[in-house]
Amino acid sequence: MQSWTTGEPQMIRRVNRALILRLIRAQGPISRTSLVRVTQLAPRTVFTIVEELVGRGLVTASGTERTRVGRHPLLYEFNSAA
Secondary structure: OOOOOOOOHHHHHHHHHHHHHHHHHHHOOEEHHHHHHHHOOOHHHHHHHHHHHHHOOOEEEEEEOOOOOOOOOEEEEEOOOO
């Protein structure tokens, strides 16, 4: 049996990954910026996890969000075929 201690980096990464995947599945399509706002995780953490999920084929980019100014952020959704 594996022992986990509070604050162990691998455990925190797994929890964060599961949180983001659940949010994308439940609220997608959703932008990385919105994921940062909802989770209150660091932007770099969210961006890294989303890229990992895309690389594993669990999440796909599904278009862009329309904004008044600036770049239009990519929207991500759960890949139901995964």
